[in-house]
Amino acid sequence: MDETDSYRPLGLSRNDVLTMLSIGVVVISAYLPAIQGGFIWDDGAHVTKPDLRSLHGLWRIWFEVGATQQYYPLLHSTFWLEHRLWGDAAVGYHIANILLHVLAASLLLVVLRRLKVPGAALAAAIFALHPVHVESVAWITEQKNTISTVFYFSALLAYLRFDEKRQVHDYAIASTIFVMALLTKTVTATLPAALLVIFWWQRGDLSWRRDVGPLLPWFVAGAISGLLTAWVERNLIGAEGAPFEFSLLQRTLLAGRVVWFYLGKLLLPVNLTFIYPRWALNPLVWWHYLCPLGVLGAVATTWMLRRRWRAPLAVWLLFIGTLIPVLGFFNVYPFIFSFVADHFQYLASTGIIAAASATFAVISTRMEWPRWQGLTLSIALLALLGMMTWRQSLVYTDAQTLYRTTISKNPACSMCRNNLGVLLSDSGQTLAAMEQFEETLRLNPDDHTAFAVHNNLGNMLSRWGLRSEAIEHYAHSLRLKPNDTQVHFNLGSVLLDSGQPSEAAKHFEQVVKDLEEVVKIRPS
Secondary structure, three states, X not given: OOHHHEEOOOOEEHHHHHHHHHHHHHHHHHOHHHHOOOOOOOHHHOOOOHHHOOHHHHHHHHHOOOXXXXXXXXXXXXXXXXXXXXXXXHHHHHHHHHHHXXXXXXXXXXXXXXXXXXXXXXXXXXXXXXXXXXXXXXXXXXXXXXXXHHHHHHHHHHHHHHHHHOOHHHHHHHHHHHHHHHOOOHHHHHHHHHHXXXXXXXXXXXXXXXXXXXXXXXXXXXHHHHHHHXXXXXXXXXXXOHHHOOOHHHHHHHHHHHHHHHHXXXXXXXXXXXXXXXXXXXXXXXXXXXXXXXXXXXHHHHHHOOOOOOHHHHHHHHHHHHHHXXXXXXOOXXXXXXOOOHHHHOOOHHHHHHHHHHHHHHHHHHOOOOHHHHHHHHHHHHHHHHHHHHHHHHHHOOHHHHXXXXXXXXXXXXXXXXXXXXXXXXXXXXXXXXXXXXXXXXXXXXXXXXHHHHHHHHHHHXXXXXXXXXXXXXXXXXHHOOOOHHHHHHHHHHHHHOOOHHHHHHHHHHHHHHHHHHHHHOOO
């Protein structure tokens, strides 16, 4: 290739640049429904809260663990900056997330070109348009996925440059970007292991001094970041208790099933939903053992093939390795609703997509297909994926649409029913709201959200003047979650209105104690 036809230092051809621009156009088109969408579940915990919108709030984002839902200070600093730019206008966040997704796809193209993987352009386009990624792109909360993936690929490219040149400043740049990735989302801690897999795939072996040694500080940084995130998940977000009490055997069975679930959704992206049904982890069901055994069997098979083809084992290790944080061995709060979610495999999907694209490119070359034939098949596939993505992004236009669509596919989703009930109640549709609350309790009387449903029913009954019925629901809510400050306040208020001041005082005293505890742990 002539030097004038390349874009340095990335070594991209003019066709690659045109591919990136084309990806941008088609992605924006596919996500038009999402651009017009509003805020949905959990977005309020990520779009910067009023008490964090000042410069002092920015300081708290970095130095006060618990000031934000998760300790991802670079992510929340980005949200802080975005709020300065477009305030509470959801369209700004949506456009930013879509453009970050385009940038991630473009960087994937650069990485695959750098690694000389066939079918790089097709892989980048599939990643950009795959409907399994709609949850990460159309949901503002998951901007953590797109930003962290941009840092992940940037750090990978910088480290590959260091590996080639062995210059200290390249290592410093790569390490800095890796830390930035960790401060955005901890799943990026898997990068040093991914680099070792890549080097083994390229060279056939690993050298301690050349390959492993320089990455040891990265492993340490990733481990520290992972431990901090695990502590936050358990102690601040609530990823502990009965919904997370599983034996090692149950977690192993879960891990195997999770791997095949994500692979299946990548290869056949149908029936995608916001909250999937939560599986029962029963060690007495024989076929559950087939899932982890299948994973081990695939590892063993690709291991035996490694002397002839290293790529299959490398791809399988990259896929499983990147999924490790969400396989079930560590508690993450969304497991309270479901053990799987589309956004969990945003980064992990890249290895499988790259392998599938490379296989297609190699087959088309060896079979000497005419160029137009391979191009036609690629365009047809991308058009299908684009249409599926456009349709899936319609689900994320507003919260009611999201909850109703999810309920249609997962009727037992108590969180969706409860939240839909709140939305209906707020809009004056009290009977419809009551139906959702009652159906939630009928389907899942002991579910983790039952305490919230009873609280919401208490709020509705209290507004209607049915105080005794409201008191009954508030009391039931506290039996399920005795330390909930808001329910204590609600029950105290309705007891006071009912002429029971002494009983009300007990609950208000609990509220005061809870607030005092909050003040104690917050820095002055």
